[in-house]
Amino acid sequence: xxxxxxxxxxxxxxxxxxxxxxxxxxxxxGLDRTYISSLERQIYGASIDVVDRIAKGLAVEAADLLRCPxxxxxx
Amino acid sequence: xxxxxxxxxxxxxxxxxxxxxxxxxxxxxGLDRTYISSLERQIYGASIDVVDRIAKGLAVEAADLLRCPxxxxxx
Numbered sequence: 001x002x003x004x005x006x007x008x009x010x011x012x013x014x015x016x017x018x019x020x021x022x023x024x025x026x027x028x029x030g031l032d033r034t035y036i037s038s039l040e041r042q043i044y045g046a047s048i049d050v051v052d053r054i055a056k057g058l059a060v061e062a063a064d065l066l067r068c069p070x071x072x073x074x075x
Numbered sequence: 076x077x078x079x080x081x082x083x084x085x086x087x088x089x090x091x092x093x094x095x096x097x098x099x100x101x102x103x104x105g106l107d108r109t110y111i112s113s114l115e116r117q118i119y120g121a122s123i124d125v126v127d128r129i130a131k132g133l134a135v136e137a138a139d140l141l142r143c144p145x146x147x148x149x150x
Contacts, residue, residue: 003127003137045124048141052078062078066123067138 001070004042007051010065012040014058028057076145079117082126085140087115089133103132 001009015025022040026033030053039046039054046054048062055062076084090100097115101108105128113119114129121129123137130137 003123006137007123045122047120047122048078048082048126049120051123051141061141061143062081063138063142066126066136066141068136 001068002042003066004045006068007046007065008040008042009069010067011036011054013069014060014064018058020058025054025057029053076143077117078141079120081143082121082140083115083117084144085142086111086129088144089135089139093133095133100129100132104128 015022018025020028022036023033026036029036031050035044036054038044039050051065052062055065058065090097093100095103097111098108101111104111106125110119111129114121114125126140127137130140133140
């Protein structure tokens with residue numbers, strides 16, 4: 001999996017696990033809803049500053065957003 | 076720790092563990108040596124695309140570069 005795909009997958013999965021809409025997460029992270037949407041569609045390569053803001057909005061570690069789901073699945 | 080500090084710390088620590096100079100890592104990752112140096116000095120917020128290239132150059136997972144060292148230390 002490409003890094004943008006991994007990030008988009010984890011972002012969406014963790015957001016849904018936390019029961020947050022894109023709009024609610026955007027508000028928590030101080031970002032625009034359209035930007036969250038773009039990241040989930042792999043349009044941009046987020047900076048680590050953005051990854052950190054989103055991680056804080058989701059109450060997870062930044063590293064959790066870049067962890068390869070395939071690696072987890074094969075454990 | 077701020078995310079840039081975490082990334083810079085892990086980048087430098089993993090690079091040294093692998094016995095690579097900034098120049099050697101830059102070559103492996105297809106980046107400029109001065110850019111690696113800037114990241115270790117927390118000048119820029121790297122994009123996840125850059126984090127991924129560096130991770131591949133270091134033969135680690137991208138997530139390893141954003142993992143908080145304090146959290147590891149208290150385990």
